[in-house]
Amino acid sequence: METARLSMTTDYAASTGDPSPYLRRIAHAGFSHVHWCHQWNTDFVYAPCEIAQIAAWLKECGVALLDLHGSNGPEKDWAAAEEYRRRAGVALVANRLEMTARLGGQVVIMHAGIAARPDGAVPAWEPLQQSLDELQPQARQLGVRIALENGDWPLLHAVLDAYPPDYLGLCYDAGHGNVDGVGLAQLAAMKERLISIHLHDNDGTADQHRLPFTGTVDWGRLMTIVRTSAYEKCISMESAMRHEGIANEEEYLATAFAAGRRLSAML
Ligand SMILES: [Zn+2]
Numbered sequence: 424m425e426t427a428r429l430s431m432t433t434d435y436a437a438s439t440g441d442p443s444p445y446l447r448r449i450a451h452a453g454f455s456h457v458h459w460c461h462q463w464n465t466d467f468v469y470a471p472c473e474i475a476q477i478a479a480w481l482k483e484c485g486v487a488l489l490d491l492h493g494s495n496g497p498e499k500d501w502a503a504a505e506e507y508r509r510r511a512g513v514a515l516v517a518n519r520l521e522m523t524a525r526l527g528g529q530v531v532i533m534h535a536g537i538a539a540r541p542d543g544a545v546p547a548w549e550p551l552q553q554s555l556d557e558l559q560p561q562a563r564q565l566g567v568r569i570a571l572e573n574g575d576w577p578l579l580h581a582v583l584d585a586y587p588p589d590y591l592g593l594c595y596d597a598g599h600g601n602v603d604g605v606g607l608a609q610l611a612a613m614k615e616r617l618i619s620i621h622l623h624d625n626d627g628t629a630d631q632h633r634l635p636f637t638g639t640v641d642w643g644r645l646m647t648i649v650r651t652s653a654y655e656k657c658i659s660m661e662s663a664m665r666h667e668g669i670a671n672e673e674e675y676l677a678t679a680f681a682a683g684r685r686l687s688a689m690l
Pocket of ligand 1: 596
């Protein structure tokens with residue numbers, strides 16, 4: 424079996440429930456790392472025994488954690504205006520910071536969770552600022568950074584400008600950047616803050632999470648920017664089966680692995 428320094432998202436088929444079958448299939452397909460994306464949009468709090476079990480599965484499979492998608496859950500939301508919800512959201516992010524450190528990762532990816540303004544101005548983000556302030560000591564102590572995923576670029580600029588790179592960085596999501604049409608230009612301007620990548624494709628009309636090279640993302644241009652950025656880790660894919668038309672998981676992962684190898688060569 425061929426193996427390579429490549430990362431695959433754990434939620435390529437499902438994002439809740441027992442993750443172990445997916446970890447085994449990802450490892451069997453030859454990937455060296457996983458992007459932990461289970462429970463990425465829920466209020467699920469991982470208990471210590473669950474984190475220990477996941478550590479045991481990763482070890483058994485021989486795959487490492489590259490980074491982890493944290494959650495601003497529907498109720499526990501770090502950017503919520505209601506203080507009790509915001510504080511619960513901080514506890515939820517803290518849970519993911521601890522989990523990431525325990526599993527050997529260094530980055531937790533978060534969505535800002537604040538709607539863009541139609542006039543393109545920076546939306547109010549005081550609750551998010553309060554949450555980032557509260558989380559900074561723990562993140563530093565654990566040696567885990569937070570990466571904000573691209574959504575609203577004006578907000579992203581404002582938040583990244585307010586915190587140092589050894590605490591807060593950028594996760595570039597290739598799908599989001601292709602849908603908004605300005606992602607690559609924005610990334611090029613912020614590439615010194617890039618610490619995580621979510622690579623997947625779409626036709627430009629919606630966030631379809633398809634495999635690289637199946638849509639309209641300019642992979643040559645993107646890989647050139649990543650190559651000259653602060654990002655130092657391996658290719659990391661956040662593609663999902665649901666829009667690909669491949670029913671067999673092994674076949675899907677083999678196709679993902681080949682796409683990942685092609686991207687690695689471009690880096
Ligand atoms: Zn993403």
